[in-house]
Amino acid sequence: MASEGAEEDYTVPNDYENLDEIAGPSPVENPDEQRFYRHESLEQSRSNSKEDQLRPQRHNSIEERRFRKLDSLEERQGSWANRRASGIDEEGDENLTEFTAPPPVDSGQNTPPSAEDSTSPSIDRADEKENKHQRSPRRERASKLATKLYTCSYLIFFSFIGTLARLGLQALTFYPGAPVQTSVLWANFAGSLFMGFLSEDRKLFQEEWGLGDKAKRRDEEQGKKSEEEKEAEEDVEAAKKKHGTVKKTIPLYIGLATGFCGSFTSFSSFVRDVFFALSNSLDVPVSQTSSAPINPSLMVSRSGGYDFMALLAVIILTLTLCLGGLQCGAHLAIALEPITPSIPFYFGRKFVDRTIVILAFGAWLGAIFLSIWPPDRPGGSTGAHTSWAQETWRGEVIYALVFAPLGCLLRFYLSLRLNGRIASFPLGTFTVNIFGTAMLGMFYVLQHAPLSGTSAGLIGGGMVGCQVLQGLMDGFCGCLTTVSTWVSELKGLRRRHAYTYGAASVLVALGLLVIIMGSLKWSVGFSTPACVT
Numbered sequence: 001m002a003s004e005g006a007e008e009d010y011t012v013p014n015d016y017e018n019l020d021e022i023a024g025p026s027p028v029e030n031p032d033e034q035r036f037y038r039h040e041s042l043e044q045s046r047s048n049s050k051e052d053q054l055r056p057q058r059h060n061s062i063e064e065r066r067f068r069k070l071d072s073l074e075e076r077q078g079s080w081a082n083r084r085a086s087g088i089d090e091e092g093d094e095n096l097t098e099f100t101a102p103p104p105v106d107s108g109q110n111t112p113p114s115a116e117d118s119t120s121p122s123i124d125r126a127d128e129k130e131n132k133h134q135r136s137p138r139r140e141r142a143s144k145l146a147t148k149l150y151t152c153s154y155l156i157f158f159s160f161i162g163t164l165a166r167l168g169l170q171a172l173t174f175y176p177g178a179p180v181q182t183s184v185l186w187a188n189f190a191g192s193l194f195m196g197f198l199s200e201d202r203k204l205f206q207e208e209w210g211l212g213d214k215a216k217r218r219d220e221e222q223g224k225k226s227e228e229e230k231e232a233e234e235d236v237e238a239a240k241k242k243h244g245t246v247k248k249t250i251p252l253y254i255g256l257a258t259g260f261c262g263s264f265t266s267f268s269s270f271v272r273d274v275f276f277a278l279s280n281s282l283d284v285p286v287s288q289t290s291s292a293p294i295n296p297s298l299m300v301s302r303s304g305g306y307d308f309m310a311l312l313a314v315i316i317l318t319l320t321l322c323l324g325g326l327q328c329g330a331h332l333a334i335a336l337e338p339i340t341p342s343i344p345f346y347f348g349r350k351f352v353d354r355t356i357v358i359l360a361f362g363a364w365l366g367a368i369f370l371s372i373w374p375p376d377r378p379g380g381s382t383g384a385h386t387s388w389a390q391e392t393w394r395g396e397v398i399y400a401l402v403f404a405p406l407g408c409l410l411r412f413y414l415s416l417r418l419n420g421r422i423a424s425f426p427l428g429t430f431t432v433n434i435f436g437t438a439m440l441g442m443f444y445v446l447q448h449a450p451l452s453g454t455s456a457g458l459i460g461g462g463m464v465g466c467q468v469l470q471g472l473m474d475g476f477c478g479c480l481t482t483v484s485t486w487v488s489e490l491k492g493l494r495r496r497h498a499y500t501y502g503a504a505s506v507l508v509a510l511g512l513l514v515i516i517m518g519s520l521k522w523s524v525g526f527s528t529p530a531c532v533t
Helices: 014-018 031-036 042-053 062-067 073-085 115-119 121-133 144-172 184-200 212-220 227-249 251-264 267-278 304-335 345-372 393-418 427-448 462-480 484-492 495-516
Strands: 007-009 139-141
Touching: 144 184, 144 251, 144 345, 144 393, 144 462, 184 251, 184 267, 184 304, 184 484, 227 251, 251 345, 251 393, 251 462, 251 484, 267 304, 267 427, 267 462, 267 495, 304 484, 345 393, 393 427, 393 462, 427 462, 427 484, 427 495, 484 495
Parallel strands: 007 139
Antiparallel strands: none
């Protein structure tokens, strides 16, 4: 139980460093932080962090710690590695700041403004005395179990929100005469836009780092500044830069970036539409509603060259729009910084964190109950249907919500375990995207496979089987795979590695769908499923 007047910190597990949504570099350069901006690729900084582990540890002076910056994913991950190598207890008071604190060994890439200032004992003692007077209230540390519980609760809750947003936006953007036939494009663009905003934003979680008063004093300063005032201003800017990384250790931020953005976007649905474009099976919103199945009579026969052009169109549109959305979101965060509100510290820690645990698991349990007793069942609360054959809620929404948290949590933990293995190739994101795409292909084939000797109503296992498969595709596969993290990694990798990683992701996933779905499509063909898809 936290004592009165104490602030509560999180005990962040070490493997959280492998989440690329958390530690990835900013998509753009903020003009207001030019002196502190230094972009490095993911591979460069990871290499630096490995070299740092081989050097003896030494402590930096206060001035060095003030002016040392960490901009990219690998530098931040290097600080975690140095911390573990030096034997610092993970329950220590500076656990959270290890995301952005400088490594214990100077790499020679950043130097303080004045060597004399950085080595002067009197200045160090003066800064220590000043920091002692400005010391924040004592912080109580939440246990690692509590931090993980908060994080998983946010992931579960925001997987619901992301899934509903994706399905709703797909329905809204599939209409007669739509200029873009792949409706998941808009969900992928919107999720990447929000990811870019979160990566660059400095205001939503400002109170987590306590920059409000310092920034306000800096903005109110006018006239000629003394040397001490200039140092104080640079101190604020450096702290602001660090805050951009520290915020990413907060469970709420992980829930927004990994949970919401990752579930809002869907790599498996994107590659599925690429396959549909290649096989001339893409839904055409000409005279059918958003919930109508594919009507083969609307598909016009075309040559293989046009199929290839359609494939390129879907890939180029999705990739360019999502990369552009990532940068546009970062620009919006910079432009809206003066008016962006901040989440109150105690409101977030004392109320939201604890409420979300009940809300997330309660919502998941509610979705399971609704899948057993849907509102549009015969005799249900809606009273609209008289037979189970008319029930549609479970296939369109409810089953997707039941399976969404499973996909989101699996993506989260696989990213923790695998993303740090290869610096130039985010293996965790690649694994979940490929595995999720293959699973979607298998679910689609089971849903549309004609069964010999059975009635048409039993295709895909009948009504309930068809709805469960649709829920697995929309919920589990949709939340297991992600485009927002994928484009964020493409933006942060070196150019050659980015092209290799991006091409491998698309080609391997598409190749699997050609084998899995193409074997049915180009043999006996897809049958109309028993449920609304």
